[in-house]
Amino acid sequence: MIYDLIIVGAGPAGMTAAIYAARRKINFIIISLDVGGQMSWSSDVENYPGTTSISGVELANNFRKHLEVYGIKIKQEETVNISKKKDLCVVKTKRNTYESKAVLIASGKAPKKLGVPGEEELLGKGVNYCAVCDAPLYGDKTVAVVGGGNSGMDAAIFLSKYAKKVYIFETRSELTGESYLKEKITNDKKIEVITGVAINEIKGKNFVSSLVYEKAGKTIEIKLDGIFVEIGLITKADFTNVQKNRWGDIMIFRSTRSNEENMTSVSGIYAAGDVTDVTSKQIVVAAGEGCKAFLAASDYISRWDGKHKENKK
Numbered sequence: 273m274i275y276d277l278i279i280v281g282a283g284p285a286g287m288t289a290a291i292y293a294a295r296r297k298i299n300f301i302i303i304s305l306d307v308g309g310q311m312s313w314s315s316d317v318e319n320y321p322g323t324t325s326i327s328g329v330e331l332a333n334n335f336r337k338h339l340e341v342y343g344i345k346i347k348q349e350e351t352v353n354i355s356k357k358k359d360l361c362v363v364k365t366k367r368n369t370y371e372s373k374a375v376l377i378a379s380g381k382a383p384k385k386l387g388v389p390g391e392e393e394l395l396g397k398g399v400n401y402c403a404v405c406d407a408p409l410y411g412d413k414t415v416a417v418v419g420g421g422n423s424g425m426d427a428a429i430f431l432s433k434y435a436k437k438v439y440i441f442e443t444r445s446e447l448t449g450e451s452y453l454k455e456k457i458t459n460d461k462k463i464e465v466i467t468g469v470a471i472n473e474i475k476g477k478n479f480v481s482s483l484v485y486e487k488a489g490k491t492i493e494i495k496l497d498g499i500f501v502e503i504g505l506i507t508k509a510d511f512t513n514v515q516k517n518r519w520g521d522i523m524i525f526r527s528t529r530s531n532e533e534n535m536t537s538v539s540g541i542y543a544a545g546d547v548t549d550v551t552s553k554q555i556v557v558a559a560g561e562g563c564k565a566f567l568a569a570s571d572y573i574s575r576w577d578g579k580h581k582e583n584k585k
Contacts, residue, residue, distance in 0.1 A: 275299050275372035276573045277566075278363050280351050281508075283309025284555050285545030285562030286378035287335045292566045294342035298573065300372075303347045303365060308332025309380040310505070310546065311555050313402050314426075320555055328404055331555070351379070354512040354541065361540050373576045374569045377512065377522060377536075377543040378562055381505035386418060390474030391501075398480025398498045403427035407434045410498050415439070416483055418471055419502035420447040425457055427502050432462040439494070441485060442467045474499060509547050514538050521549040524565075531572040534565035540576075542569045 279286050282304035293300045314328030349365035361375040383401040400406045407430055415435045417428045420442030431438045445468050447454055457463050473484040484493045507520040515523045515537035522543040525535045534542045544565035545558035
């Protein structure tokens with residue numbers, strides 16, 4: 273079967289595009305291993321229009337319920353390659369190969385890893401990348417957050433609602449996030465900040481038991497029940513060779529032509545949300561970009577004759 277459109281990713285950009293696609297009644301599928309993307313990692317969302325305060329998980333569930341109204345089902349598969357084959361787009365997953373007239377990439381970003389011994393071995397056994405998802409598992413326990421930026425501080429504040437003790441480890445000499453979060457950290461007696469460190473190893477047999485770090489030339493081991501890694505994000509776009517910037521974000525067109533807005537360097541392949549070089553990485557921006565990208569892709573599909581030429585950016 274040749275689809276009109278394949279949407280890769282089910283964060284706010286991908287799900288918004290899917291809702292518009294369903295309303296246009298085009299032949300499409302949406303492929304994603306997870307639902308909600310980074311939106312699900314936020315403890316409190318207070319700047320999404322129409323809601324004064326909502327958790328990221330709840331907002332993601334609201335998006336998903338909206339999909340269900342139109343009977344949209346997500347194929348939970350991992351995309352490994354997106355390319356062009358003559359006039360068609362080809363999306364390969366670990367299980368299947370799909371063809372379509374157009375593709376919309378909305379795969380977002382993934383958490384960076386520490387790259388230290390024990391991290392991979394203890395993933396899901398005390399090593400975590402989503403405080404909002406896993407904080408309830410650490411009630412009355414001692415945990416650490418590695419990373420002192422906004423995401424790290426946000427994670428620590430959320431974890432302090434459950435854990436009895438939360439450490440924040442930061443490689444720099446001070447926390448790097450926004451001042452209002454620093455104030456919350458300072459006023460939370462459960463949270464202790466340790467700066468100027470290098471993380472050496474995560475220890476544990478069947479579950480995390482301790483963290484080894486270095487500070488001022490001294491190696492220290494601290495007992496822990498869990499570790500949350502919050503050191504930044506990487507763009508999830510290694511499965512495509514469309515043009516990217518130096519940070520790996522997909523570069524998209526800003527065009528007055530209705531079928532070129534949000535198109536990549538390859539005709540018929542569009543992108544939206546945090547996977548792109550759009551400066552503002554916000555839920556509401558991603559949703560809007562998903563809408564824009566779909567409308568452009570829809571126009572492209574309506575004109576599709578198998579003779580579109582590659583774009584050069």
